[in-house]
Amino acid sequence: MFDFEVAKVPKGLQVGVSLFVLFAAWIVGLGKSLAYQSPEATVTPSSRPYITVTYVEPINVRGGPNSVYYPIVGSLPVGAVAEAVGRSPGGEWIKIVYPDAADGSGTGWVYAPLVKLSPGFLPIVQPPPTAVPLYRPTLNPAFVASLQPSPTQTRLPTFTFPAPLVIPTYQNQTDGRGGSTGFVIVLLAVLGVVGLWLSARLGRG
Secondary structure, three states: OOOOOOOOOHHHHHHHHHHHHHHHHHHHHHHHHHHHHOOOOOOOHHHHEEEEEOOOOOEEEEEOOOOOOOHHHHHHHHOOEEEEEEEEEOOOEEEEOOOOOOOOOOOEEEHHHHEEEEEOOOOOOOOOOOOOOOOOOOOHHHHHHHOOOOOOOOOOOOOOOOOOOOOOOOOOOOHHHHHHHHHHHHHHHHHHHHHHHHHHHHHHO
């Protein structure tokens, strides 16, 4: 069989090779660190607009840009920072990245006056569809029926116009008896005057 004799490497050469390998590894590591620090290599989140909660209390994060039509999906404490991705058409609400959203969307909306927005461009984002309520309140049919006015059986009084007013008229009717009565009265008056004259004459005589 073949027997090979391992050549002995001088100790100085071994030390030199070890130093060269360590130096080469250090150069490769330095190059990688410089590449990671280059601004063209990666885009950091700090280069995008972000919001900072400036209100004195924790603020609500909602599912849409309205405090009435959209539910609360979470909250942010005072001083919290979140990446901003858009704004409402009126600019009153800001859409942020919110991984803890209760609806699972990964985003949320905060009221703009409660936060501070860093410089940067924010596109206009259309609001999501309005949330449909889980239930619709209904009234008891028996209660609704009790509020309805029941028809009455009593006949309502009717107005009857009064009969026309008749004014009586009087006509002067004269006959023969009326003329004779006046003649008798005149005759009696003449007789009375004659009687008085005769009495006066006889009393003087």
